[in-house]
Structure formats: structure tokens, C-alpha cells
Amino acid sequence: MIDRVRIRVEAGRGGDGAATFRREKFVPRGGPDGGDGGRGGNVLLVATKSLSTLRDYHEGDVHRASDGKPGGSNRKKGASGSHLELRVPIGSTITAIDEHGEAEHIADLVEDGMAVVCARGGRGGWGNVRFAGPTRQAPHFAQRGQGGRARLLIIELKLLADVGLVGLPNAGKSTLLRAWSRAQPKVGAYPFTTLEPELGVVTVGYDSFVAADMPGLIEGASQGAGLGHEFLRHIERTRVLVHVLDMTREDPLADYRLINGELAEFGHGLAQKPQILALNKVDDQDARARVVLLDEAGELPRPWFALSGLTGEGTTELARAAWHAVQDSRRAEAQRDAETLPVLEPPARRERFQASLDEQGTAVVTGSTPEWLAETLDTDDQDARYELIDRLKRLGIGRALARLGVKPGDRIRVGATDLTWDA
Ligand SMILES: Nc1nc2c(ncn2[C@@H]2O[C@H](COP(=O)(O)OP(=O)(O)OP(=O)(O)O)[C@@H](O)[C@H]2O)c(=O)[nH]1
Ligand SMILES: [Mg+2]
Structure with missing residues (x-):
């Protein structure tokens, strides 16, 4: 892509x-x-x-x-x-x-x-x-x-997805998107199987949302390590993050902190997005035991769902929770928009030109109208030059130049054009 x-x-x-x-x-x-x-x-x-x-x-x-x-x-x-x-x-x-x-x-x-x-x-x-x-x-x-x-x-x-799937490589993000939708992202028992974000439409009853499967993030992703940097900016526009954790790993909460650290490091509001924790691979007995243990110890950040992308267990509940979070975010945005109705203000009055002296003491005039005139009226032609100077004077540039000490016969610059000023 x-x-x-x-x-x-x-x-x-x-x-x-x-x-x-x-x-x-x-x-x-x-x-x-x-x-x-x-x-x-x-x-x-x-x-x-x-x-x-x-x-x-x-x-x-x-x-x-x-x-x-x-x-x-x-x-x-x-x-x-x-x-x-x-x-x-x-x-x-x-x-x-x-x-x-x-x-x-x-x-x-x-x-x-x-x-x-x-x-x-x-x-x-x-x-x-x-x-x-x-x-x-x-x-x-x-x-x-x-x-x-x-x-x-x-x-x-940037992708326009409601939900972004984030997590370490191999956490099971692509497997979850396959379970959720008709999308067929590649699944592999090795890290970095997913090289490009892939979208899937997830149906929840009569409603649906779009989820994006992302390449795995690793430590240093926010600084460009792995594939992360390229794709973190895709996550910017998603409303909700589903953070997939591989519960067969030794210390899933350390993985969780690592990924959140990278999101915070990258900035752009990624760390402030609503997040739902997906405790994955609970078809594995050790993984399931780990969920129970951490839950009893009160260490699981809420909201969380235990699931298996492989067997499909728990994936519907997670989809429903994600959909509700997307709805909440849409509603909050609509409210914000209503509160910040555009205020009509008169446009700021812009100066038609600016005149100042450069380091060599040459008067320099800038501004779109004088620059346009100087670009298009031939300063080598006597009459065209008179016309140019006449028009510059009508903009009030003569007075400004006099204040800067410019005398007839001095060279001045208007935009990129040099010319001899005439009183
Ligand atoms: N037992 C079990 N294995 C799973 C589950 N979900 C994924 N896997 C396996 O974990 C490995 C990685 O799965 P992927 O879905 O490719 O993981 P990913 O997060 O998309 O990985 P990257 O694209 O590399 O970031 C594969 O071997 C999957 O079969 C699950 O729920 N249970
Ligand atoms: Mg993948």
C-alpha cells in the first residue's frame, strides 16, 4: 500500500x-x-x-x-x-x-x-x-x-478505521480480525507477519464498525524501530484501540506497559484513546490460568475481555464492547462540534505591504500586490517603470520609503525585483 x-x-x-x-x-x-x-x-x-x-x-x-x-x-x-x-x-x-x-x-x-x-x-x-x-x-x-x-x-x-488493533508481534491481531470479519490477513507463527495495515468490517447485530489490523509494535517503535513508526500514524484516526495481549507469554502486563509506553512516546493523542484490553489465546490452559491469577490479584486494567481468536471464544463480546466505545466516541465528538460552533470574525486586517532595510541598507518591499506589480511590469522599459513606481506610490509605499531614508535614484528591491526608486 x-x-x-x-x-x-x-x-x-x-x-x-x-x-x-x-x-x-x-x-x-x-x-x-x-x-x-x-x-x-x-x-x-x-x-x-x-x-x-x-x-x-x-x-x-x-x-x-x-x-x-x-x-x-x-x-x-x-x-x-x-x-x-x-x-x-x-x-x-x-x-x-x-x-x-x-x-x-x-x-x-x-x-x-x-x-x-x-x-x-x-x-x-x-x-x-x-x-x-x-x-x-x-x-x-x-x-x-x-x-x-x-x-x-x-x-x-491515513486509514479511516474506527478501531485499531495494537500489540506486540505475534499477539494474535490478524487472527482476531479474521475471527471478527471476512478479511483474510495473513497469520504466521513468526513476528512481523503483517507488513501493511488491513481493514475488516466487523458486524455487531445490525451495526458494524471498521477495524484495522496493524503490524506489530516493538520497543522503540515510536523512534522508528521495527515497522512501527511507519504505521503508528495510521492509528491516529482510529477512535478506539483494542490492545491485544498474548497471555501465553511470561509477563503479559510488561508487554502491555511496553506498548503503551510507545504509544505515549509517539504522541498525537494515541495514549489518550479509549483502550480495550483483549487477553488473547485463552484456549491455552496456562494463558487462562494467568488471566484468573491476574484478575484475582486485581492487576488487570479495565475494561478487559478474555478470548481466543483461534477458537472464536469471547470475540463477540469484545466486538460488542468495541462497538459501544466507538459509539461513545462518535457522540462525544458530535457534542464537541456543537459546542465549538465556528465564530464569525472579521478577517484580520492585513498590511498591503511591508518595507524595511536589509543588512546592506537596501530598502526591501514585500507584499503580494507590490511583488506582483514588480514581477509583471518591465523595469527596463521607461514607461512601464514609471507605471510601476506610480502604482507603488498609490499603495503608500513612497511615504514608507521616505521614512526609511530612501532618496530618488536609490536602488530598492520589491520581492525579487531590483529597481531604481524615483521620487
Ligand atoms: N493458541 C492460540 N494461538 C493463537 C491465537 N491467536 C493467534 N495465535 C497464533 O499466534 C501466532 C501469531 O498470530 P497472528 O494473528 O499472525 O499475530 P499478529 O499479532 O497479527 O502478528 P504480527 O502480524 O506479526 O504482528 C500464530 O501462530 C497464530 O496461530 C489464539 O487465540 N490462540
Ligand atoms: Mg498480523
């Missing part, structure tokens, strides 16, 4: 604006008529129930949305690039990694049809018509299209 893949997504670039002039009979030089470029396509991830794995994705693949088309003469607007929709299974978690390697959680796609835009296409550039005004009737420049956003994404598929 491929459950984690890293891909690169690239939104489309905006089309360039056109710098054209009307050609009419008897009019030697018509006015500007260059149309705007179309915007670049977005990249979206969409959850679909028709997929259950990430098999369609390959590590390092690049997925691109299409670019916007350039504008044309006669004010013709360029066509927008089409969006790229990447389909992923329900339960996919999307994380973006920025250039510094920092991870940012983007979305949990937990329902069919749920979608998230993970890279926005660039804006189309304006045609030269838009730059005409009383002082500049024939602009010969247009605006370039904005680059599309590119992002490195990690898509992870």
Missing part, C-alpha cells in the same frame, strides 16, 4: 497582456487596443470515493496546470488556463513543504468531493489599453503574466 507520496504541483502562468494599436483605414496610428492575458490554471486536489490508494502518484512527479493565453489585438482577452484536478482517496492529508523545508498543513480531505486549491494560477497581464490615460495616450508596453505558484506537497493516506 503506497500511503505517502511527495509531488510537485505547478499552477499555470498568466498570459501576457498585448501591446498593440488599432489599424484602421485612413488612420495612420490608431489608439492602443491590446487585450489582457488569461489567468493561469489552478491545481486542485479533490477527494473521491472511487480511489482507495495513492497508486496513481509517483514520488517526485510534477503536475502542471495549463498557462493562460496572451491577450490579442482588438482588445481580445487571452483564454484562461484550465485547472488541473488531481484526484486522491478520501482520508488524504495534504502538507506543503516550503523552500526552507518547513511543513504547512493544507487540508484533510475527509469527504467525497472535498477539494482544496493547493496552487493558484498567475494573474493575466493587462493589455496596453489599460495603461492609456490623459498623460499617456499611446502606451507601447503591456503587463506580463504573473508566474503560477509552485509547491512541493506531501500526500498522506
Whole structure:
């Protein structure tokens, strides 16, 4: 099962604006008529129930949305690039990694049809018509299209199971899932028989829940030992844990503490999940005797059930208890959701730009609007540069630069663009 893949997504670039002039009979030089470029396509991830794995994705693949088309003469607007929709299974978690390697959680796609835009296409550039005004009737420049956003994404598929079976290798987890459901996970008399989580639907009367058989956990699993680390994160989304103990072993409670220690060490709330103890293999006489002994000594953490996955004894009672625990958890969650209704607040007012001096004393302006303008207006073209500076001033950047001591003729930087500031 491929459950984690890293891909690169690239939104489309905006089309360039056109710098054209009307050609009419008897009019030697018509006015500007260059149309705007179309915007670049977005990249979206969409959850679909028709997929259950990430098999369609390959590590390092690049997925691109299409670019916007350039504008044309006669004010013709360029066509927008089409969006790229990447389909992923329900339960996919999307994380973006920025250039510094920092991870940012983007979305949990937990329902069919749920979608998230993970890279926005660039804006189309304006045609030269838009730059005409009383002082500049024939602009010969247009605006370039904005680059599309590119992002490195990690898509992870976490299992959506109600109940997770945890325990040491060989405890009998797979055998229990076979007894509980029609799933046929491999059973072996050796550790690490189960290499991948397997799901089974467990029926309880008219109800049912989904249980996930996990690879065995060992000491150090939370640090990556054995197979544990890879799979501990699958347990994150289960509501209830059934902790399977092999009662034929010398000291089952030591095993119990070891596994719980690993769950606590891994974090992510695993240790806080409701847990039901499954005292397994009681078809074995020594195992049964051990249950009686520990019970009489009052050492068994509750709730516990004695069972044999092999003969099926006690498995129905355990299934029923697990189902009730799942119901309790669902109810508690519904209540929590009701108590934490979203509060509508006005969006925080964001500054349109920021201006500061870098170590060399160069003024640096950041912000999405100024950066967009600097990226798309050609600073080598006299008129386009005037237009850029004019627009930056209208954002209030002139005053901010003056406060920083910037004088006409100084070099400044806007985003990734260097230019000469003009008063
Ligand atoms: N006597 C007895 N043996 C059992 C019982 N349940 C499982 N076993 C045996 O224990 C061994 C391990 O069983 P599995 O179900 O593969 O154990 P697991 O916990 O899935 O093991 P891993 O996948 O390696 O983590 C096998 O030889 C099973 O036949 C039981 O209730 N009684
Ligand atoms: Mg197994």
C-alpha cells in the first residue's frame, strides 16, 4: 500500500497582456487596443470515493496546470488556463513543504468531493489599453503574466478505521480480525507477519464498525524501530484501540506497559484513546490460568475481555464492547462540534505591504500586490517603470520609503525585483 507520496504541483502562468494599436483605414496610428492575458490554471486536489490508494502518484512527479493565453489585438482577452484536478482517496492529508523545508498543513480531505486549491494560477497581464490615460495616450508596453505558484506537497493516506488493533508481534491481531470479519490477513507463527495495515468490517447485530489490523509494535517503535513508526500514524484516526495481549507469554502486563509506553512516546493523542484490553489465546490452559491469577490479584486494567481468536471464544463480546466505545466516541465528538460552533470574525486586517532595510541598507518591499506589480511590469522599459513606481506610490509605499531614508535614484528591491526608486 503506497500511503505517502511527495509531488510537485505547478499552477499555470498568466498570459501576457498585448501591446498593440488599432489599424484602421485612413488612420495612420490608431489608439492602443491590446487585450489582457488569461489567468493561469489552478491545481486542485479533490477527494473521491472511487480511489482507495495513492497508486496513481509517483514520488517526485510534477503536475502542471495549463498557462493562460496572451491577450490579442482588438482588445481580445487571452483564454484562461484550465485547472488541473488531481484526484486522491478520501482520508488524504495534504502538507506543503516550503523552500526552507518547513511543513504547512493544507487540508484533510475527509469527504467525497472535498477539494482544496493547493496552487493558484498567475494573474493575466493587462493589455496596453489599460495603461492609456490623459498623460499617456499611446502606451507601447503591456503587463506580463504573473508566474503560477509552485509547491512541493506531501500526500498522506491515513486509514479511516474506527478501531485499531495494537500489540506486540505475534499477539494474535490478524487472527482476531479474521475471527471478527471476512478479511483474510495473513497469520504466521513468526513476528512481523503483517507488513501493511488491513481493514475488516466487523458486524455487531445490525451495526458494524471498521477495524484495522496493524503490524506489530516493538520497543522503540515510536523512534522508528521495527515497522512501527511507519504505521503508528495510521492509528491516529482510529477512535478506539483494542490492545491485544498474548497471555501465553511470561509477563503479559510488561508487554502491555511496553506498548503503551510507545504509544505515549509517539504522541498525537494515541495514549489518550479509549483502550480495550483483549487477553488473547485463552484456549491455552496456562494463558487462562494467568488471566484468573491476574484478575484475582486485581492487576488487570479495565475494561478487559478474555478470548481466543483461534477458537472464536469471547470475540463477540469484545466486538460488542468495541462497538459501544466507538459509539461513545462518535457522540462525544458530535457534542464537541456543537459546542465549538465556528465564530464569525472579521478577517484580520492585513498590511498591503511591508518595507524595511536589509543588512546592506537596501530598502526591501514585500507584499503580494507590490511583488506582483514588480514581477509583471518591465523595469527596463521607461514607461512601464514609471507605471510601476506610480502604482507603488498609490499603495503608500513612497511615504514608507521616505521614512526609511530612501532618496530618488536609490536602488530598492520589491520581492525579487531590483529597481531604481524615483521620487
Ligand atoms: N493458541 C492460540 N494461538 C493463537 C491465537 N491467536 C493467534 N495465535 C497464533 O499466534 C501466532 C501469531 O498470530 P497472528 O494473528 O499472525 O499475530 P499478529 O499479532 O497479527 O502478528 P504480527 O502480524 O506479526 O504482528 C500464530 O501462530 C497464530 O496461530 C489464539 O487465540 N490462540
Ligand atoms: Mg498480523
